[in-house]
Amino acid sequence: MTIDMRDLGRIGFTEDQATLLDLATDFCLRRSPISTVRRLMEDEMGHDPAIWQEMGELGWLGVAIPEAFGGSGLSLAEVVPLVEQMGRRLMAGPFVSTTLAAQAILVAGTEDQRRTVLPRIAEGVPASLALAEAEGNWDLEAVTCLAKAAGPGRLTLSGTKVLVGDAHVAQWFVVSVLYEGHPALVLVPASALPDGAMRREGIIDETRRAFRLCLDGVDLPDSALMDPALAQTGLRHLHLAGNLLGAAEMVGGTQACVDYTIDYLKTRTQFGKLIGSYQAVKHPTVEAYVAYEQARSHLYSAAHCFAEQGTGEIATRMAKAQADAAYSFAADRAIQFHGGFGFTWDCDAQLYRRGAIWHAAQYGDGAYHKRKLVSLLF
Amino acid sequence: MSEVDPKDFAAYAEGADAWFRENVVRDPGFMLPLTFMEVGTDRQFDFLRDWQNRVYEAGYLGAAWPKAYGGGGLPQAFQNEANRAMRRHHGPIMLNAIGLNWTGPLLLDLGSEAHRQKHLKGILSAEDIWCQGFSEPENGSDLGNAQTRAVRDGDDYVVNGSKIWTTLGRFAKYMILLARTDTTAPKKYDGLSFILTPMTVPGVETVPIRKLTGEHGFTQTFFTDARIPAEGLVGVEGGGWKVAMRTLEYERGARGGQAGGHVAMGTNAFDVVNLASRMSRAGAPLLEDPLMADRMIEFMMEIQSLALCSQRTQVPALIADRPSGIPLSSKLMSTEMTRRLNAFAIRLTGQSGAYYVDEPGAVDNGIWARAYLNSFSATIGGGTSQIQANIVGEHVLGLPKS
Ligand SMILES: Cc1cc2nc3c(=O)[nH]c(=O)nc-3n(C[C@H](O)[C@H](O)[C@H](O)COP(=O)(O)OP(=O)(O)OC[C@H]3O[C@@H](n4cnc5c(N)ncnc54)[C@H](O)[C@@H]3O)c2cc1C
Numbered sequence: 090m091t092i093d094m095r096d097l098g099r100i101g102f103t104e105d106q107a108t109l110l111d112l113a114t115d116f117c118l119r120r121s122p123i124s125t126v127r128r129l130m131e132d133e134m135g136h137d138p139a140i141w142q143e144m145g146e147l148g149w150l151g152v153a154i155p156e157a158f159g160g161s162g163l164s165l166a167e168v169v170p171l172v173e174q175m176g177r178r179l180m181a182g183p184f185v186s187t188t189l190a191a192q193a194i195l196v197a198g199t200e201d202q203r204r205t206v207l208p209r210i211a212e213g214v215p216a217s218l219a220l221a222e223a224e225g226n227w228d229l230e231a232v233t234c235l236a237k238a239a240g241p242g243r244l245t246l247s248g249t250k251v252l253v254g255d256a257h258v259a260q261w262f263v264v265s266v267l268y269e270g271h272p273a274l275v276l277v278p279a280s281a282l283p284d285g286a287m288r289r290e291g292i293i294d295e296t297r298r299a300f301r302l303c304l305d306g307v308d309l310p311d312s313a314l315m316d317p318a319l320a321q322t323g324l325r326h327l328h329l330a331g332n333l334l335g336a337a338e339m340v341g342g343t344q345a346c347v348d349y350t351i352d353y354l355k356t357r358t359q360f361g362k363l364i365g366s367y368q369a370v371k372h373p374t375v376e377a378y379v380a381y382e383q384a385r386s387h388l389y390s391a392a393h394c395f396a397e398q399g400t401g402e403i404a405t406r407m408a409k410a411q412a413d414a415a416y417s418f419a420a421d422r423a424i425q426f427h428g429g430f431g432f433t434w435d436c437d438a439q440l441y442r443r444g445a446i447w448h449a450a451q452y453g454d455g456a457y458h459k460r461k462l463v464s465l466l467f
Numbered sequence: 468m469s470e471v472d473p474k475d476f477a478a479y480a481e482g483a484d485a486w487f488r489e490n491v492v493r494d495p496g497f498m499l500p501l502t503f504m505e506v507g508t509d510r511q512f513d514f515l516r517d518w519q520n521r522v523y524e525a526g527y528l529g530a531a532w533p534k535a536y537g538g539g540g541l542p543q544a545f546q547n548e549a550n551r552a553m554r555r556h557h558g559p560i561m562l563n564a565i566g567l568n569w570t571g572p573l574l575l576d577l578g579s580e581a582h583r584q585k586h587l588k589g590i591l592s593a594e595d596i597w598c599q600g601f602s603e604p605e606n607g608s609d610l611g612n613a614q615t616r617a618v619r620d621g622d623d624y625v626v627n628g629s630k631i632w633t634t635l636g637r638f639a640k641y642m643i644l645l646a647r648t649d650t651t652a653p654k655k656y657d658g659l660s661f662i663l664t665p666m667t668v669p670g671v672e673t674v675p676i677r678k679l680t681g682e683h684g685f686t687q688t689f690f691t692d693a694r695i696p697a698e699g700l701v702g703v704e705g706g707g708w709k710v711a712m713r714t715l716e717y718e719r720g721a722r723g724g725q726a727g728g729h730v731a732m733g734t735n736a737f738d739v740v741n742l743a744s745r746m747s748r749a750g751a752p753l754l755e756d757p758l759m760a761d762r763m764i765e766f767m768m769e770i771q772s773l774a775l776c777s778q779r780t781q782v783p784a785l786i787a788d789r790p791s792g793i794p795l796s797s798k799l800m801s802t803e804m805t806r807r808l809n810a811f812a813i814r815l816t817g818q819s820g821a822y823y824v825d826e827p828g829a830v831d832n833g834i835w836a837r838a839y840l841n842s843f844s845a846t847i848g849g850g851t852s853q854i855q856a857n858i859v860g861e862h863v864l865g866l867p868k869s
Contacts, residue, residue, distance in 0.1 A: 097771045100778035100785070107784045344788070351864050365866035372856045378864060379796050386775035387768070389785060407768045456761070459768075463760040466767065467740070 095466065098404030100386065101393035105163055109152070110170035116147075121178035123437060126296060129181045134257070135298040136182035144184065145213020154191055159208035165192070165330060169337045169392040176338030177345045179440055181296050183215040183255035185334050190216035192330050193263040197274050197315045197323025206261055206276065217259035218327065219250035219277075219302050227453040229265060229272075229324040234304055236266040236275055236314070244311050246275065246304040252451075256287050256300035263315070264304065265324065274315040274323055281307055294447035296440065329402060331452040332409040333391055339412035339448050340388045343381045343419050346441035350374060350423045357428075364426070373422050380415035387411045403465055406458040413455035416445035471542050479541075483549045486525050487556035492518075498824075501837070502731035503564035504634045504844045507682040512638055515562035519593040522728065527553065528561065529591040529726040532575070537588030538726075546727040553728055561728035565635065566590035566597035569717045570643055570663075572724035577710055578701055582663065586641070591726060598639035600630035600646075600664065600688060601711065607632075608854050610645070611656045611708060615690065617646035619704075622697055624648070624662060626670075626690040632848070636673045636686030639666050644695070645711050648704050659707035661714075663699035670694070680840050718849050721794040731845070734805050734838060736770040739763070739812050742831065746815050753815060762811060769804050773797070792863045799855035802845040809839035 120140050129135055144150065152167050154160025168188055175184060191210045194202055210216055220229055234248030246266060253262070262277045288301045315323065354365030354374065364370055391408035395401045423438035424431040431438050449455070495514055500506045506515065522528045527549035532538025539545070561567055571590050574582045589595030606612045615628030626646060633642070644664040652658035666673070670693030673686040702710045716722040743763055746753040754760050776793045779785050786793060812835040813820045824833035846852045860866040 097767070098775070100775055100782060102782045102785055110784060347864075351866065354866055363867040365860075366869050368853070368857070368869055371860040371866050371869065372853070374864065374866070375796075375799075375856045375859045378792070378859065379800055382776055382793055382796065383769070383772035383800075385785075386772050386779050389779065390771075390775050407771060410764075411768055411772065459761050459764040460757070462764045462767075463754075463757075466764070467744070467754050467760060 095403070096394075096397075096400045097407070098387075098390035098394045098400050100390055102389065103166065105167050106170055106392070109167055110174070112147070113171045113174035116143075117174040117178040117180050121175075121180035123179070126179045126181065126440070130295045135296070140180075141182050141184075141215070142213060144182075148211075149184070150187055150191070150213050151211030153188065154195065154207050154211045158195075158203055159211035165333060165395055166392040169333065169388065172334045172337040173341040173388070176341030176444075179296050179342065179345070179444065183217065183258055185338070186217040186254040186259065187215045188334065189218050189327060189330055190259070190261060190263050193218065193274060193323055193327055194276065194315070196326045197319040198276065199312070199314075199316050201312065202276055202315065209260075214260050215255060215258045216261040216263070217253055217255050218331075219253045219256075219262045219264040219304075220324075220327065221250060221252045223249065223251055227328075227457055229328050230321065232265045232267050232272050234264070234266045236268040236273060238311070239308065242311050244275070244309045244313060246277070246307040246309070248304050250302040250304065251299075252290065252292070253287075253300045253302045255298055256302060257289070257298060262302070263327075266304075268314065268317065271317070271320065272324060273317050273320045275309065275313050276315055277307060277309065277313060281309055281313075283307070292447065294440075294443045296444070297447065328452060329395070329405045332458070333395060333405050335448050335451055336384075336388050336391065336405070336408040336412040339409075339416040339445065340381070340385050342441055342444050343377075343384060343412070343416045346416070346419045346423050346438070347374070347378050347381055349437055349441070350377070350419070350426055353427055370426055374426070377415070377419035377422055380411070380418060384408070384411040384415040403462065406462050406465070409453065410455040410458040410462070413445070413449050413458075416441070417449065420445045471544050476544065476548070479545050480548045480552070483527055483552040484555070486527065487552045487558055490521065490525075491556045491558045493557055493559075499559055501560070501841060502844060503560055503562060504848065505678075505680075505682070505684055505841055506562065506635060506638070507678075507684055512562070515559060516593045516596070518559050519562050519728075522553070522558070522561070523591045523593070528567070528728055529571075529587075532571070532587065532591070532726060536575075536583050537591050543723075550727050550729065558728075560730050560732060561726075562635075563590060563593050563596050564730035565599050565639075565643070566595065566641075567726035567728065568730060569599070569714050570597050570641075571726050572717045572722070573643075573701070573710070573714050575724060577713060581698065582701065586663070589640075595640045596635055596638045598633050598635045598642045598666070598688075599714075600633060600642045600644040602630065602632050604629060604631050604687075608851060610711065611659070613645050613647060613659060615644070615646045616650075617644075617648050617660060617662060617695070619648065619697065620694075623694040624660075624697055624700075626664070626693045626695050628690050630688040630690075631685075632676070633673065633686045633688045634684065634848070636666075636688050637675060637683075642666055642688070643714065645707055648707075652705065656708040657705055659711070660704050661701045661707035661710035662695060662697075663701060664695045665699075668693055668695065679843070680837060684844075715850065719795075719798040719855075721791075721797070734808050734812070734842075736763075736767045736808070739766065739808060739815070742812055742835070743815050746817065746830075748817060759815070766804070766808050766811065770808075773801055773804065776800070789863055792859075795863050796855070796859045798845075798849065799852055799859060802842070803852055806839070806842040806846050809835060809842050813839055 151160030156162040239245040387408040391404040394404045420442035530539035530546040531543045534540035617624040642664040648660040649658035672689045675683040678684045816830040822829035
């Protein structure tokens with residue numbers, strides 16, 4: 090057993106990460122107060138286009154896009170603090186969908202696709218991913234939607250994608266399909282989708298927008314096919330990147346949830362004492378806080394080691410699994426420790442709990458990642 | 468001080484690695500304690516005292532303490548490197564933990580020049596073993612209520628009362644004593660003083676206490692009109708509570724400056740993985756049981772998170788929201804994890820879990836059961852986990868006092 094030789098990851102933090110963390114902490118606090126979050130939940134669009142535009146102007150959409158394609162040439166390690174702070178403020182919008190779509194194009198797109206689409210994304214044009222199917226397999230290579238040659242130079246698609254984030258605003262979709270019997274990726278412009286192809290889904294986290302996407306009859310030039318030789322690499326990269334950014338949102342959310350609970354424990358009085366003085370309430374809150382610190386440590390290790398062969402995958406899976414455990418526990422206890430108010434729509438505890446459930450369902454929950462770690466480590 | 472010449476550093480690191488590779492004795496022919504709280508027999512004591520002395524003489528203990536007090540006068544990075552080499556080669560524990568890790572840094576911090584001159588070198592060389600007299604039979608978690616009396620009489624304090632759970636009490640030459648010098652102070656904390664106390668004077672008596680493992684570890688210490696020189700007072704009379712709290716920060720690892728080396732062998736997740744890989748159930752390797760494998764992965768994640776949390780404390784921007792959060796919760800996190808991990812390890816051994824140390828059927832000579840039982844020393848000693856949770860809740864999260 091050579092396990093003790095395995096590098097499970099380590100903390101590293103760049104100047105750029107520090108700068109972006111500062112900026113994002115301030116920006117998200119100001120632009121996404123809870124009143125805005127709740128207003129946008131009721132809004133069909135679900136996010137504020139003016140804020141989205143600001144993010145584009147700040148260059149946040151291009152952080153992990155190479156300079157040659159209009160980005161700033163950093164990596165996902167620098168995106169993590171941005172997403173963490175968005176998660177902390179439950180900030181709505183297509184930032185993660187768009188960032189992941191750009192990653193897919195960067196890793197598995199053709200040169201032409203990179204040159205035409207990445208600079209647009211870097212400027213702030215939203216894009217998304219259509220990967221999940223009704224079957225619900227977190228292994229992204231298990232695809233049933235089809236792309237078939239349809240006459241010279243054309244492709245047609247069939248099948249249905251689910252839980253497609255921000256489809257109502259995305260201008261491009263990176264879609265996983267089977268092509269000639271193998272998983273492949275196709276870059277579909279929104280303009281190629283027939284009327285009625287999209288239906289908004291009822292999802293547990295109402296700060297988000299997700300759609301069912303029917304691909305039947307989508308007709309494309311075969312230049313829409315991404316590099317088939319890179320499809321598998323691309324899907325693996327998306328799986329890990331999706332988990333990394335998911336963990337970042339969750340860690341931010343966990344922090345906010347713990348803070349929200351602590352505030353209540355310091356103001357609510359029962360039996361003549363602040364409820365935070367009762368250990369039956371205090372100690373689980375400490376447990377939630379400690380789990381949060383552990384999750385954040387895993388997150389920044391995963392961010393730092395993400396690009397490393399082997400270690401990147403281990404650290405990312407650990408980060409997502411720990412984020413799932415920490416967020417679920419903190420938000421579950423947050424509901425309980427708010428008493429009757431915790432059972433209401435108006436209490437923010439439900440927002441955090443719903444967010445945690447949403448994220449567990451995306452790209453794999455804690456149990457799934459632990460199972461994967463078993464095969465990686467034992 | 469903080470400038471490290473890479474060449475000197477590399478040479479030192481290489482020297483440390485070679486020295487520990489050559490000098491570590493892993494099996495002296497009798498059971499070695501896993502922590503400083505488990506030292507029970509004279510054989511164990513003599514072996515560990517000699518070991519600490521040799522590490523010190525070789526320059527791998529107290530390397531970062533000032534030269535004037537017997538230290539090496541080197542930057543902390545050197546000692547850290549020596550610590551890593553010591554662990555890498557499975558060096559036995561450092562015996563004089565209370566001196567090296569608590570009393571020493573405390574004296575460098577709050578002690579007088581005379582205290583430092585008198586005590587630091589003996590702490591490093593293991594010539595002077597130290598113990599801690601805080602807990603009393605009636606006052607443990609509520610340490611501020613300690614009642615052992617110290618009454619000033621000329622150049623001495625006359626001490627009466629009893630301390631308990633005194634680790635290394637039987638071997639110690641000195642004690643850090645928390646005693647009540649004023650019974651009339653309106654606040655109980657203000658009546659306490661912190662005194663460096665010789666254990667070898669008339670009127671100080673130690674009685675061994677048998678531990679849950681069946682061995683003898685700590686003692687009860689009785690004071691009967693013992694005359695303790697007042698020069699041992701640290702800080703001011705009546706200011707002992709603050710000094711004791713500072714001591715606990717060193718003890719719990721919330722503050723740095725320790726002489727170095729490890730005082731507990733610690734349980735390594737990889738050792739438990741290794742154990743699991745050797746075990747089987749109904750003919751199948753145990754790690755093929757998904758429930759066991761899932762638990763094992765959780766422990767690996769948890770242990771990794773502790774290492775990462777400690778690395779994170781070196782990055783101020785990543786702990787800005789609650790800078791004291793990780794340092795103040797590290798004892799709680801690590802001791803509770805160790806306790807649960809050892810309990811899990813016993814489960815892994817299946818039916819053999821029924822055997823204890825030295826029985827041929829016991830897996831790894833029963834080390835897992837022994838380690839589990841001993842793991843409570845850390846979840847109780849140094850402030851119980853429940854008290855640690857109060858500390859984190861109140862001092863880190865700002866929750867109201869219980
Ligand atoms: C192996 C070992 C070595 C030790 N070595 C030393 C030593 O060298 N020197 C020394 O001075 N002491 C030493 N101790 C003593 C140790 O510090 C005390 O045992 C400890 O502080 C608890 O005090 P107690 O034993 O009086 O338990 P109590 O304080 O009576 O606690 C009993 C239980 O009540 C809980 N409890 C108490 N108060 C609260 C509260 N406010 N909120 C929630 N729960 C509470 C505790 O967590 C515990 O579970 C050692 C202990 C052990 C086990």
